[in-house]
Amino acid sequence: MDLLACTQSLSDAVEKLTFSEPVTHVYNPLVYAWEAHRRYLECYGTGTKEVVLVGMNPGPWGMAQTGVPFGEVGAVRDWMGIEAKVSKPNREHPKRPVEGFSCTRSEVSGRRLWGWAADRFGTAEAFFERFFVLNHCPLCFMEESGRNRTPDKLAVDERQPLEARCDEALRQSIEILKPRMVIGVGAHARKRAEVACAGMALSFGQILHPSPASPAANRGWADQAEAQLKDLGIHIP
Numbered sequence: 001m002d003l004l005a006c007t008q009s010l011s012d013a014v015e016k017l018t019f020s021e022p023v024t025h026v027y028n029p030l031v032y033a034w035e036a037h038r039r040y041l042e043c044y045g046t047g048t049k050e051v052v053l054v055g056m057n058p059g060p061w062g063m064a065q066t067g068v069p070f071g072e073v074g075a076v077r078d079w080m081g082i083e084a085k086v087s088k089p090n091r092e093h094p095k096r097p098v099e100g101f102s103c104t105r106s107e108v109s110g111r112r113l114w115g116w117a118a119d120r121f122g123t124a125e126a127f128f129e130r131f132f133v134l135n136h137c138p139l140c141f142m143e144e145s146g147r148n149r150t151p152d153k154l155a156v157d158e159r160q161p162l163e164a165r166c167d168e169a170l171r172q173s174i175e176i177l178k179p180r181m182v183i184g185v186g187a188h189a190r191k192r193a194e195v196a197c198a199g200m201a202l203s204f205g206q207i208l209h210p211s212p213a214s215p216a217a218n219r220g221w222a223d224q225a226e227a228q229l230k231d232l233g234i235h236i237p
Helices: 003-015 034-044 073-079 108-121 124-130 156-177 187-196 221-231
Strands: 023-027 051-055 131-135 140-143 181-185 203-207
Touching: 003 034, 003 156, 034 124, 051 156, 051 187, 073 108, 108 124, 108 221, 124 131, 131 156, 156 187, 181 187, 187 203, 203 221
Parallel strands: 051 131, 051 181, 181 203
Antiparallel strands: 023 140
């Protein structure tokens, strides 16, 4: 199995799940933004990696628009060289329209993460030679107000089946990429990675999530994240 097949299997599995209020809208960019995500996997998800960074799930202005984890439009289009037609989710929230690569809203987490990668590694090819970035969960959840709802806040009977499918896909992805270390971008992602990959010959770590909702991340995220990576023994050029 390769990453394409693994990802398609995950997408099919989570499409069968249902979610109740306060979740009113669920976006699966692996369906409506599949072409862009496929290009991401084909361009940068080949071979073995030294480190895999794992995020939680798509943000409404990032992967929900571009199909790429932490998918700030400018970073995906201009730095990674990926642009593709993006359609619409089955049920679109009026406050969270999917405009694909025409979206003018900035995804701050993605701008921080990919901006750091560009500053330190120069080209996308140089970064992805050693690193890969994926999300544990491919779904974006929204409430009626448009507020984002993270997977860890779902009802237990809805969260557990989702986690089981996402854990399985993450483990398969790590088996394919064969990194020496899996690093959670935030505590939740690290926890899921440790559960999903239990028993594998891996090291685990964690870096600060770049979300603007984090006061710590707003005090110079790049410097803090890089220091954490170096403390984990990751060489940064």
